[in-house]
Amino acid sequence: MKAFFFANPFSLSSLLAGVLGAAALAASLPANAGGNAAAGEKKAETCAACHGPGGAKPATPDYPVLAGQHADYLRQALTAYQKGKRKNAIMSGMAAPLSKQDIADLAAYFASQKSLTDKY
């Protein structure tokens, strides 16, 4: 009974800490993970030359629409170009100088624009 009294608060608090930690982690994962859309807008001028204003109107149909794309997918794509996991002569060069923060900001900005839709 005494052991239960002492052990219980301990396990409760560690359980609580675990739950809170997991909740904080889960909350930080989906949205924009540190990306700032307003900062991204200023960094997106180079992108507009090919992907159009706001990434919504590509200069040629070979280039993707970025407006409304998932931020985490855009981060994944830019990082893949940077690491050579995606090979594209233009995008490898564009992605090379970007910092992690640049990538997060650009992804947050394009995700906040409207064009692409879910199509199932």
Place this chain on the structure above:
Amino acid sequence: MMAGENSRLSTAAVLAAALVSALVSVPSAAAEGDAAAGAKKIQMCQGCHGIPGFRTAYPDVYHVPRLGGQSPAYIVAALKAYKAGDRNHPTMRGIAASLSDQDMADLAAYYSGAGK
């Protein structure tokens, strides 16, 4: 003599025009996609792209891309890049490898049409 020269010139002009039109018609013939045919080919896509908010879990966790309203030529280019190994996502490489050029064009026509 003048007439012969003219006819030789016009023959050359016709040949040149035929050559140009043959060269020009090649790319457009390859890119014709049929959205209705594409709609019948999306079974493989739907396991991921057909689930609202779906995240791929391997090798990294992130949302699979939105395709509705995407540029059709870009969709084809992306599929070809997976097929050729220029993009490394394992699932997409496997799926793209099974697609013909016509399949890719049809799927691109389907997904590029905006809306649900």
